[in-house]
Amino acid sequence: MKKAKLYCYYLVSFLLLSNLSLANLPLEKIRMQLRWHHQFQFAGYYAAKQQGYYRQAGFDVEIIAGNKNRQPVAELLNGRADFAEGNSEVLLARLKGQPLVALAAIYQRSPSILITRKDSQINSTEDLINKTVMLVDGVDSQDADLLAMLYASHSSLENINIIPSSYNIADLYQGKVHAFNAYISNEPFYLEERGIAYTALKPEDYGIDFYSDILFTSQAMAKNNPDKVQRFVNATLKGWQYALDYPEEIIQLLKQQYQSPKSLNHLRYEANMVRKLIIPELISIGHIHPGRLERMATTFQDLGMIDNTAALSGFVFNPSTWQDRLFGWWPYFVAILASLIAALLVQAYTNKRLSGEIERRKKAEQELKKLALxxxxxxxxxxxxxxxxxxxxxxxxxxxxxxxxxxxxxxxxxxxxxxxxxxxxxxxxxxxxxxxxxxxxxxxxxxxxxxxxxxxxxxxxxxxxxxxxxxxxxxxxxxxxxxxxxxxxxxxxxxxxxxxxxxxxxxxxxxxxxxxxxxxxxxxxxxxxxxxxxxxxxxxxxxxxxxxxxxxxxxxxxxxxxxxxxxxxxx
Ligand SMILES: Nc1nc2c(ncn2[C@@H]2O[C@H](COP(=O)(O)OP(=O)(O)OP(=O)(O)O)[C@@H](O)[C@H]2O)c(=O)[nH]1
Missing domain, CATH: 3.30.70.270 (Reverse transcriptase/Diguanylate cyclase domain)
Structure with missing residues (x-):
């Protein structure tokens, strides 16, 4: 019993020392690439940084805004980012052979919509024949959920005039295009602000159910540093929870620290929409269901965007495979083993010293007895x-x-x-x-x-x-x-x-x-x-x-x- 206590003591001391030394380690620099400009869409990352969750996990995170020329998949593959957030393009890149791993699907629903003016009488995708539609990259669009929505009612898109997006909603309300690719959390606000009635054509209404704003990293990172990846994911999800609990705090942060050009009202509008896309009341933040990914992959295949879905296997980060677990836990195993061995050695050494001392005293006593006689x-x-x-x-x-x-x-x-x-x-x-x-x-x-x-x-x-x-x-x-x-x-x-x-x-x-x-x-x-x-x-x-x-x-x-x-x- 005494021995067990002794070992526990050694173990606890060792683990305490390990934790202390971990806390004292310098923070690791991490680059997190966002898909677009700083806005509430990425609230969880700002919250994780602001609240110190990243720091507690051992990271000094730089949150990098995206733009047309700074897209998450490319940034990550080129090694300019350690983690990134992208929409369904992440899965598409993976299915095309890129070594990417999904860590969390922040948005359970896709915010992508096609938006039309109410007065254009375009109320469904069927009404888009001979109309001009803006999509990211035009006919070569990778906006799979929007494409899939169009294909849901058209066997061919030849009769739709698809042009590259200008990213400028004014083109819609000034009548330059009939349908504009938009984010449900963003562009409708501009229209509502101007009192322009609009119609949102949502992929989900056509049976297209995509995840969006997927947090991802490279396969190498997931394989070689599962512990680090897990720590980053945990801190991020904690940040998201905080952002959803205290949206106003993050809105103020966006204005003051990230110089968001959006108005406070716009950011509040966005925050409200983001919550609807994340659905935290029903689904734990970041959850990825393999079946939904499969459906997304099949959609890509049906659209002819990929040949097969084989690369789907292993796409979702899973540190709980036994190899990963072993890999992630081996330092602790080693630490526990080492502390047990150390305890045994100390015990053996103490025993040896004690028995040596007892032996020495016995001899001395015998010697004294002998001397006395x-x-x-x-x-x-x-x-x-x-x-x-x-x-x-x-x-x-x-x-x-x-x-x-x-x-x-x-x-x-x-x-x-x-x-x-x-x-x-x-x-x-x-x-x-x-x-x-x-x-x-x-x-x-x-x-x-x-x-x-x-x-x-x-x-x-x-x-x-x-x-x-x-x-x-x-x-x-x-x-x-x-x-x-x-x-x-x-x-x-x-x-x-x-x-x-x-x-x-x-x-x-x-x-x-x-x-x-x-x-x-x-x-x-x-x-x-x-x-x-x-x-x-x-x-x-x-x-x-x-x-x-x-x-x-x-x-x-x-x-x-x-x-x-x-x-x-x-x-
Ligand atoms: N060097 C030495 N002398 C001792 C010791 N113990 C006693 N003696 C001496 O032994 C001597 C004994 O003397 P006596 O008792 O007279 O005996 P003896 O001279 O041997 O004569 P007999 O016994 O009659 O043959 C004394 O001188 C003591 O001082 C000792 O430990 N060391």
Whole structure:
């Protein structure tokens, strides 16, 4: 659970950091090409820029007005724009092989109409025979919805005089043409302003149902930067929603910032019409239905404008294919994966450090324990440890009904060593002796330094006879191993007292007996091994009464006990 929390923490921190760093990135320059002059027709783009939606998406967007020579499809294909807005011409270009991708159909209905003067009595397309009609590019018009509307009632357009549009509505009300290609959101206002009655011939009334004002980009952009495209689309649609919610704000913006030549009333008229074309109450802004695109494509084909509709496939931007999704999400996958790996690594590193630290402390504790139980000079068990070991051995022997022996050992005339060579040489002699004493023992035997120059060996499962043999072996080893250092040569001997633990013994009973045997050995010539015998206890008690130190006590052979017969001589 703690680990899960830790990973979440890493993840959240990572994502927060990622977002912060994204916000701090410089804005990316984007060129957005409009189809025509600045007017309410493009309100959503101005709103997205004004409201900061583009900036939040990471873009610095330049909104470029269109004109006769600056048309969206050409601008985008030539790389002069990153995104653009066009009418059905976008689909037509795609079906003709241009690598364009539709991102959103802002207008669910086409604003293209043919407009006639009411007094011309032209009330339907049938009435256009032998009449002059203006279309964009004249007979070569790409205004598919208007053409389709004409074809809906004419098998051929030969009897209609189609000429290129002048883009000047005055040509209509001055009677130069009978029908004028117009935008329902634009030209009717001029006529209404002048009180000129008109008729609007709408493609939808002839079964022609086209999208318009399609936001599009290049195929390369959609493929290589789906995330960027999606961000741009989202910001744009948000802008459109804002523009439809607060049209007056955008109208003022158009006048002040984009120098729109249209009057406020004209812009309000346009805003009202635009809302009817977008139908936000019924359809989510920008929605593209593939079936409607197909119908548009079929219309182009029926008009002979394209051979087939094969290129329709893939026309609509769809970042939710698994490849696109993967492509768009891979940085997040990588980020999540990386943060998990980082969390695991940190965890592993922390664990390693912790276990290292625990190990180190354990060792230090063990070391301390060992130090507390070890004689610092000889590295043998110290008196404290000796008592623990002896008590454990006693219990073990009681439990197992076995027996152990003790050998108490004391260096002979050690005082003379200190006196003659100094305490530091005395220390080295002690180390020397300890090493010889304990080298030839069995693994189970325990060697202890219990006093200045006194040692006791615990021999588990050992009868006294065997202990005697071992003691004798040690005595001989010491005798044969003088301490030699430079010019110093010190011959050494040791005295040994041996006894066996008896089942009725307390610890001190056995210790006492070993000590009495050692005392006896000291008193009887030193450099010897003595097994405890009961009579020794009596003699020992008498000695104690006289309070005479055993080392200076008469050993029964004069005063030899006080004079050192061993050699302490420079070599
Ligand atoms: N260098 C050194 N000397 C020690 C240490 N502990 C005790 N001694 C000395 O050991 C000597 C023991 O002397 P005594 O008890 O008189 O015994 P001894 O001279 O060995 O004579 P006997 O035991 O009777 O043979 C004293 O001089 C102590 O100062 C130690 O850690 N280092």
């Amino acid at each position: 070890t004689d610092h000079l000889t590295k043998l068990h110290n008196p404290r440890s000796f008592h623990q070991l002896l008590s454990a051995e006693l219990k073990r022997s009681q439990r197992n009904q076995s027996s152990f022996s003790l050998i108490a050992i004391d260096i002979d005339f050690f005082k003379a060593v200190n006196d003659q060579y100094g305490h530091h040489i005395g220390d080295e002699v002690l180390q020397h002796v300890a090493q010889i004493l304990c080298t030839n023992l069995r693994e189970s035997d325990m060697c202890n330094r219990v006093g200045g120059e006194e040692f006791i060996i615990i021999l588990p499962d050992t009868p006294e006879q065997r202990a005697l043999e071992l003691a004798e072996r040690s005595r001989l080893a010491i005798e044969k191993s003088p301490f030699i250092k430079g010019e110093i040569y010190i011959g050494l001997t040791m005295s040994f007292g041996v006894t066996q633990w008896q089942p009725k013994d307390e610890i001190n009973d056995t210790l006492e007996r070993a000590d009495q045997a050692l005392y006896y050995a000291k008193r009887h010539g030193r450099n010897r091994v003595q097994l405890f015998k009961p009579e020794m206890a009596v003699a020992h008690a008498k000695e104690k009464q006289q309070s005479r130190p055993r080392v200076t006590a008469d050993n029964g052979a004069g005063t030899t006990g006080d004079t050192a017969p061993i050699v302490h001589a420079p070599r």
